[in-house]
Amino acid sequence: xxxxxxxxxxxxxxxGEKVFLECVQDMDHENMFWYRQDPGLGLRLIxxxxxxxxxxxxxxxxxxxxxxxxxxRFSLILESASTNQTSMYLCASAxxxxxxxxxxxxxxxx
Amino acid sequence: EDQVTQxxxxxxxxxxxxxxxxxxxxxSGLRGLFWYRQDPGKGPEFLFTLYxxxxxxxxxxxxxxxxxxxxxxxxxxxxxxxSATYLCAVRISGNTPLVFGxxxxxxxxx
Numbered sequence: 445x446x447x448x449x450x451x452x453x454x455x456x457x458x459x460g461e462k463v464f465l466e467c468v469q470d471m472d473h474e475n476m477f478w479y480r481q482d483p484g485l486g487l488r489l490i491x492x493x494x495x496x497x498x499x500x501x502x503x504x505x506x507x508x509x510x511x512x513x514x515x516x517r518f519s520l521i522l523e524s525a526s527t528n529q530t531s532m533y534l535c536a537s538a539x540x541x542x543x544x545x546x547x548x549x550x551x552x553x554x
Numbered sequence: 555e556d557q558v559t560q561x562x563x564x565x566x567x568x569x570x571x572x573x574x575x576x577x578x579x580x581x582s583g584l585r586g587l588f589w590y591r592q593d594p595g596k597g598p599e600f601l602f603t604l605y606x607x608x609x610x611x612x613x614x615x616x617x618x619x620x621x622x623x624x625x626x627x628x629x630x631x632x633x634x635x636x637s638a639t640y641l642c643a644v645r646i647s648g649n650t651p652l653v654f655g656x657x658x659x660x661x662x663x664x
Contacts, residue, residue, distance in 0.1 A: 448597070477651060486656035487598075487641070494649065502651065534597050541645065542588055543652060545597030 447471070448546035450535050456552045463522040465549050467535030475538045476518035478502075478510065480531040481548070487534065493518055525553045557581075560642050560655035567662050570631050575658045577642030578624040587625050588652060589618050590641040598641055601627075632662045 451466040469476065477492040479502075489502030491510040499510050507529060511519045518537075522529055530553045536543040561576045579587070586605055590598035602611040604620040611618045615636060617628045627640055639659045643652040 475649070479654075484656070487643075487654040489651050492651055536597075540649065541586055541652075542600040542603055543598075543643075544600065545590075547597045548595070550595075 448535055448537050448544050450533075450546040450549050452549050453547065454550050454552075456554065457522075457525050458554055459526060461522075461525050461553075463525050463551065463553075465520040465522075465533055465535075465551070467518045467520070467537075467546060468516055469518075469537040469544070470516065471537065471539075471544070472515065473537040473539050473544075474515070475540075476512065477536040477538075477543065478508075478518065478520045479534045479536065480504070481534055482531050490520065522551075525551075527553050529553050558642060558644055558653050558655040560640075560658050562658060563656070564659040565661070567629075567632055567660070569633055569662055569664050572628070572630045572632070574629070575627040575640055575660070576624060577627070577655055579642075579644050580623075581644055581646050581653070583647055584644055585647050586645040587620055588643045588645070589625070589627055590643065592639045592641055592657070601640075629660070632660075634662045634664050636660065637662045 448469045478490040479487045493499050493512045509521045533549045535546045557580045559578050589601040592598040602618040607622045615630050619626050639657045641657045642655040
C-alpha cells in the first residue's frame with residue numbers, strides 16, 4: 445500500500461513565523477502535490493512537482509513556497525504565516541493516477 | 555473555465571435508503587474522473603476512476619457511472635459507516651493536476 449506521511453497532524457504557529465510542512469512518500473512517485481482544504485471552498489492546489497528540484501504553481505501559490513530536494517520528500521513553506529493560512533493542508537503523490545493522500549496537517553496561525 | 559460541481563452539498567439518509575450523488579463537469583477534454591471518500595480529520599481515500607461515457611465501477615454498496623457531462627455515485631442500502639464526504643475530481647489532459655469539486659457530505663442515520 446502507498447504511504448504518504450505528513451510529519452504533523454496538528455500545528456499551532458504565530459503570525460509572522462516561518463512554517464515548514466513536510467511530506468514523505470514511500471512509492472517512488474514522480475509527482476507530488478500540496479493542497480489546502482477549507483469549508484465551503486473544497487480542495488485548492490497550492491504547488492506541485494513532477495520531478496526532483498522541479499516545482500509548478502497551482503491555483504493559490506501566494507504566500508507559499510516549496511522544496512523538493514529528494515524524490516520522496518516535498519516540503520511546503522509558509523514564509524511568514526498569516527491568520528488566513530489557518531487551514532487543513534493535504535499532501536498527495538502519484539505516478540500518473542490516482543492521487544494518494546496523506547492524512548493532513550491542521551495548521552492554526554494565531 | 556473548467557468546472558466541477560457536486561450536488562447536493564449535504565445529504566442525510568436513513569439506513570437502507572438508497573440515493574445518488576451527482577458530479578457534473580464542464581471541461582474541454584476529460585482524461586479521467588475520480589471519486590474519493592474522505593472521513594473527518596483524514597485525507598481523501600481513492601474509490602474509483604472512470605474514463606469513458608458508459609463506464610461503470612462497483613465496490614460494495616457503491617456504484618459509479620459516467621456520462622459525457624456528469625457522473626453519479628449510487629449508494630445502495632447505505633449503512634452508518636458510509637457516512638463521509640465524497641469528492642469528485644477530473645483530469646483534463648495528460649499529467650495535469652486534478653480539479654476537485656467541493657464534495658457532498660453524506661450522513662447515514664441508523
